[in-house]
Amino acid sequence: MKSKFQLVYEELAHQIQKGEWQPEELLPSELELVKQYHASRETIRKALKLLSERGYIQKIQGKGSVVLDRSKIDFPFSGVSSFKELSERMNMKVETEVVAFDEVKAHLELQSKLQLTSEQSAICIKRVRKVDGERVILDKDDLVHSVVPGLTADISQNSIYEYIENQLGLVISFARKEIVVEEPTEEDRALLDLDGFSNVVVVRGQTYLDDAKIFQYTESRHRPDKFRFVNFARREQV
Amino acid sequence: MKSKFQLVYEELAHQIQKGEWQPEELLPSELELVKQYHASRETIRKALKLLSERGYIQKIQGKGSVVLDRSKIDFPFSGVSSFKELSERMNMKVETEVVAFDEVKAHLELQSKLQLTSEQSAICIKRVRKVDGERVILDKDDLVHSVVPGLTADISQNSIYEYIENQLGLVISFARKEIVVEEPTEEDRALLDLDGFSNVVVVRGQTYLDDAKIFQYTESRHRPDKFRFVNFARREQV
DNA sequence: TAGTGGTCTAGACCACACC
DNA sequence: GTGTGGTCTAGACCACTAA
CATH class of the missing domain: 1.10.10.10 (Winged helix-like DNA-binding domain superfamily/Winged helix DNA-binding domain)
Structure with missing residues (x-):
């Protein structure tokens, strides 16, 4: 209602x-x-x-x-949106390739990133996004396994957010994100069509459900010419 | 009150x-x-x-x-903040050099950027920001002259926002911003210590007063290693 | 069941813009 | 003065959580 x-x-x-x-x-x-x-x-x-x-x-x-x-x-990269939602709003021709999908026992780094105990496990996904045939974005996501028990590589090729909200009935609430520019890693060079570019734009973030529990750590690595972030912000008067 | x-x-x-x-x-x-x-x-x-x-x-x-x-x-580059507010919150050692301060009759480009008539004029300012002795940011601002009649190069070396809000009593309300990565211009190379960097991060935006009138067009060009954007966003449920 | 937040109402007074 | 938005109140009912 x-x-x-x-x-x-x-x-x-x-x-x-x-x-x-x-x-x-x-x-x-x-x-x-x-x-x-x-x-x-x-x-x-x-x-x-x-x-x-x-x-x-x-x-x-x-x-x-x-x-x-x-x-x-009208094409905000701001807020908390999934890649699929964005590409649909912007009418881009995009393909997604899932290059890795693994269940991993929480090692120290994951424990800190996702606030897990060593008993828990995470799903680690790597996806390459093609825009107009070029591999320009590498998405790396770590998700708390207990939150998304039925997640498969197939689903993650589509939209993880859609699965979480519509299939699982969970509510995504807020996110923290950070944008920086870094040098490409070996992985970036291998998986993306970097051509001559000597930098990648890295968007790192944590996403939370409405019970204030973190469920996703995400790292999105963009070829700089295909990156754009648009923001509407009000000045905080108080 | x-x-x-x-x-x-x-x-x-x-x-x-x-x-x-x-x-x-x-x-x-x-x-x-x-x-x-x-x-x-x-x-x-x-x-x-x-x-x-x-x-x-x-x-x-x-x-x-x-x-x-x-x-x-706690160090958000989000919202609508001035460089001075940010540097103070982050405890950075910064200097500002005003490299240009001109009153310009509104040519076509300015008319469209600031929604001016050809009769009106704008103040065009270029400032270089040094962090720890290195010139890493080039700020280019165009302001509607009638909104900031008493603005001087001296004031703009300090904080333009402070002058507008505290001296003029105006209320800055909201901004639109865009972040992209571009190749450095000749001007960037001349005014910044770009070292080997082959990209600059460009933040372009328009700022509005609380009567919904635009008063500033701003372009902030950053050396990529000194750029960071942090964001807290809630997912739009409606 | 008791306690929590989410929504909605009807009315009041104030501050500001415009005539 | 009239009309606008800004704030505050007191009370009601509902939906959800946890014991």
């Missing part, structure tokens, strides 16, 4: 995406929306807060909610 | 940073906090929502608010 403020958010977001409200226009006032949606003002305000956080509108006290031009940020 | 929920947020955030609540511990329940702070539940919930958005806690229905281990993300 979706909550009321989510439904209001989705309807307004959809209207903005379809262009029913143009950039620089004002949305109806909160009081107007209260009447339209037969909701209380706080409920409307929750929906507007979501729109604001995701870059759809800017609220201005005394004036109203200004619609922003979201066209420039 | 700070609002009540901001004060509650700041106090709890401070307590978590000082370690008064350890990771994996539960914060007091919302009802407890209502009594402690003599506030209504919605007010407490606004404070907790802020803590959650900024990675301090994870709320779990039926259980409580779990404190997260924020130590790993």
